[in-house]
Amino acid sequence: xxxxxxxDARDRYWAKTRNLTIVVLALWAFFSLxxxxxxxxxxxxxxxxxxxxxxxxxxxxxxxxxVIIWVQNWRQDAIDDEFGFGDEE
Amino acid sequence: xxxIQGRFIxxxxxxxxxxxxxxxxxxxxxxxxxxxxxxxNTIGILFVAFTIAxxxxxxxxxxxxxxxxxxxxxxxxxxxYNGMATAADWMSGASFVxxxxxxxxxxxxxxxxxxxxxxxxxxxxxxxxxxxxKFGCYTVPDFIGTRYGGNLxxxxxxxxxxxxxxxxxxxxxxxxxxxxxxxxxxxxSYGVWFGLLGILLCSMLGGMRAVTWTQVAQYIVLxxxxxxxxxxxxxxxxxxxxxxxxxxxxxxxMAQFETQYGLNAPAEAIRGLSVLTTPHTGPVGDYAExxxxxxxxxxxxxxxxxxxxxxxxxxxxxVRSARKxxxxxxxxxxxxxxxxxxxxxxxxxxxxxxxxxxxxxxxxFAEVAALDWIQNWSSVGFLAIADQNADGILQLNEFFMxxxxxxxxxxxxxxLPYVISGLVAAGGMAAAMSTADGLLLAIANALSHDLYYKxxxxxxxxxxxxxxxxxxxxxxxxxxxxxxxxxxxxxLGAVAWAFCFACSGLFFPLALGVWWKRANREGAIAGMAxxxxxxxxxxxxxxxxxTPWFGLxxxxxxxVGMAVSLVAMVVVTLLTPAPDEEIQRMVDETRVPTGPTILxxxx
Numbered sequence: 001x002x003x004x005x006x007x008d009a010r011d012r013y014w015a016k017t018r019n020l021t022i023v024v025l026a027l028w029a030f031f032s033l034x035x036x037x038x039x040x041x042x043x044x045x046x047x048x049x050x051x052x053x054x055x056x057x058x059x060x061x062x063x064x065x066x067v068i069i070w071v072q073n074w075r076q077d078a079i080d081d082e083f084g085f086g087d088e089e
Numbered sequence: 090x091x092x093i094q095g096r097f098i099x100x101x102x103x104x105x106x107x108x109x110x111x112x113x114x115x116x117x118x119x120x121x122x123x124x125x126x127x128x129x130n131t132i133g134i135l136f137v138a139f140t141i142a143x144x145x146x147x148x149x150x151x152x153x154x155x156x157x158x159x160x161x162x163x164x165x166x167x168x169x170y171n172g173m174a175t176a177a178d179w180m181s182g183a184s185f186v187x188x189x190x191x192x193x194x195x196x197x198x199x200x201x202x203x204x205x206x207x208x209x210x211x212x213x214x215x216x217x218x219x220x221x222x223k224f225g226c227y228t229v230p231d232f233i234g235t236r237y238g239g240n241l242x243x244x245x246x247x248x249x250x251x252x253x254x255x256x257x258x259x260x261x262x263x264x265x266x267x268x269x270x271x272x273x274x275x276x277x278s279y280g281v282w283f284g285l286l287g288i289l290l291c292s293m294l295g296g297m298r299a300v301t302w303t304q305v306a307q308y309i310v311l312x313x314x315x316x317x318x319x320x321x322x323x324x325x326x327x328x329x330x331x332x333x334x335x336x337x338x339x340x341x342x343m344a345q346f347e348t349q350y351g352l353n354a355p356a357e358a359i360r361g362l363s364v365l366t367t368p369h370t371g372p373v374g375d376y377a378e379x380x381x382x383x384x385x386x387x388x389x390x391x392x393x394x395x396x397x398x399x400x401x402x403x404x405x406x407x408v409r410s411a412r413k414x415x416x417x418x419x420x421x422x423x424x425x426x427x428x429x430x431x432x433x434x435x436x437x438x439x440x441x442x443x444x445x446x447x448x449x450x451x452x453x454f455a456e457v458a459a460l461d462w463i464q465n466w467s468s469v470g471f472l473a474i475a476d477q478n479a480d481g482i483l484q485l486n487e488f489f490m491x492x493x494x495x496x497x498x499x500x501x502x503x504x505l506p507y508v509i510s511g512l513v514a515a516g517g518m519a520a521a522m523s524t525a526d527g528l529l530l531a532i533a534n535a536l537s538h539d540l541y542y543k544x545x546x547x548x549x550x551x552x553x554x555x556x557x558x559x560x561x562x563x564x565x566x567x568x569x570x571x572x573x574x575x576x577x578x579x580x581l582g583a584v585a586w587a588f589c590f591a592c593s594g595l596f597f598p599l600a601l602g603v604w605w606k607r608a609n610r611e612g613a614i615a616g617m618a619x620x621x622x623x624x625x626x627x628x629x630x631x632x633x634x635x636t637p638w639f640g641l642x643x644x645x646x647x648x649v650g651m652a653v654s655l656v657a658m659v660v661v662t663l664l665t666p667a668p669d670e671e672i673q674r675m676v677d678e679t680r681v682p683t684g685p686t687i688l689x690x691x692x
Contacts, residue, residue, distance in 0.1 A: 049337025
């Protein structure tokens with residue numbers, strides 16, 4: 001019985017981890033593939049003096065990647081702790 | 090030794106704080122010496138010699154005869170410092186020396202490298218690093234060999250790793266040789282061997298432990314060397330201390346200069362040098378967007394498959410700190426990559442904007458030809474001006490430059506003191522050396538641990554294993570230097586190839602090893618072999634003059650390799666039986682961050 005509970009917890013843990021990863025990968029694809037694809041269109045707009053499309057591939061997407069990883073780690077740590085898998089440091 | 094190591098880990102912040110202070114003091118000392126009239130050559134030599142001596146001392150202090158310390162630095166590197174070491178490991182001579190120049194000449198198309206080389210870390214963090222750390226392997230083929238089982242799978246991984254890393258390392262030894270030759274005034278062929286000597290001093294005695302602590306030191310040198318000239322230049326041009334958020338105007342005005350001067354091909358091309366023909370900010374031509382996205386994708390998947398990066402995350406104390414360390418890595422890498430477009434834009438503005446005293450385009454030809462920096466770089470053949478329409482004015486398409494020299498020449502273009510050029514040379518050296526170290530270690534460890542210990546002589550004792558690892562390190566380094574001295578390829582081409590080789594062969598077998606429990610040995614072998622062979626054949630096809638399919642040229646052959654690898658792996662896996670219970674349980678264990686590692690600590 002206790003084994004079943006443990007397996008069940010692991011399945012739920014993995015489902016949550018997987019969902020978080022899917023969201024992260026969707027955001028990743030948006031900033032690394034979709035945004036650069038639209039550079040020409042975005043360049044018609046200006047952002048803090050930059051052509052927007054240029055700004056995104058020079059800085060915007062990069063900042064997005066940094067933020068994505070930090071937020072992902074914060075959420076993943078919360079999931080780990082919820083299931084008692086957060087390791088001590 | 091264990092006692093000293095413990096004390097060092099506790100005092101690590103103070104040690105590197107003193108080191109950074111010492112380095113800044115050294116820069117100031119050099120600036121004073123320059124004012125006192127010491128020659129530029131002497132300052133260049135002092136910069137390179139001083140920094141290499143420091144790395145060698147760190148390498149010597151970190152010597153070890155323990156397997157865990159040699160392969161994974163004892164798994165006790167704190168996340169922040171591992172992040173710095175990874176950043177140095179990651180940013181190669183190509184990133185440091187060639188990236189800004191590439192953007193200067195290539196504009197939009199070239200910025201795919203920037204997006205690719207940062208976005209890849211999202212894949213490392215979500216698909217690879219935490220799970221491989223939980224696995225507890227020493228090398229990347231160690232994971233493949235254990236997860237899928239069998240020596241054939243392990244061997245395939247070793248082959249892909251060696252080909253990808255070796256392609257990469259020759260480019261790095263090439264870069265150290267070029268910089269050493271220029272800074273120390275020795276012939277290039279000696280420079281290569283001198284560079285190799287510096288690289289081996291860092292890694293021979295202490296393996297991963299020595300490489301880790303020298304890489305942290307090298308990161309500090311390279312990031313200071315990259316940021317100082319940009320900040321200085323930005324101040325001089327009135328963009329403030331932090332140019333990154335204020336150079337928008339310069340980027341916008343670029344379009345105006347491009348129309349004013351015209352982006353035309355030169356009347357008569359000069360071999361090996363480029364003129365500016367590509368607009369700065371936007372896509373142009375057929376397939377421009379497609380080419381951007383495919384190149385970025387190859388670089389990102391390559392990032393997540395290159396063993397010298399993945400193995401850095403084996404050195405952290407826990408799974409959580411492995412993830413944290415990926416986040417730090419990306420932050421440290423980001424500092425350089427978001428500066429590169431600023432550097433490219435500001436340098437271009439210096440040359441093009443007629444309101445600035447440094448401008449040369451549109452100026453009388455004789456006046457420009459008399460400038461010191463034009464003469465210095467022309468004399469070595471890296472730059473040329475030619476009044477091809479004989480109007481006595483230097484036009485944009487009459488100014489020829491080798492893209493590689495933009496970063497190195499920028500301090501001189503902007504009229505900064507020579508001490509800055511010496512600093513930039515030391516930074517380029519640090520970037521190339523740190524990457525070469527990581528790569529050489531990845532190759533030597535895979536051959537000594539996976540090929541020799543796991544496949545040839547599983548009974549070998551520790552001392553023999555570590556001696557074999559060091560002999561291999563020496564031999565591979567020598568071979569790399571030999572090939573580098575032949576100068577077969579440019580630095581950037583070789584780097585892009587390394588990424589494509591790695592992602593063709595390893596990306597899907599690694600990712601699916603964690604994320605698809607059904608994946609089995611036959612599928613993995615098929616994925617590695619078919620992807621790698623298809624990618625290589627396609628490279629051969631386009632490189633020997635074949636028409637690229639859909640604009641997929643030799644820099645992007647990883648797209649073909651990855652597609653074949655994915656299809657082969659999935660199809661073959663589904664046609665063969667599922668892996669046994671034990672393997673499935675192993676995958677379950679890999680997905681949980683706590684508990685003992687899959688492989689024992691001293692396997």
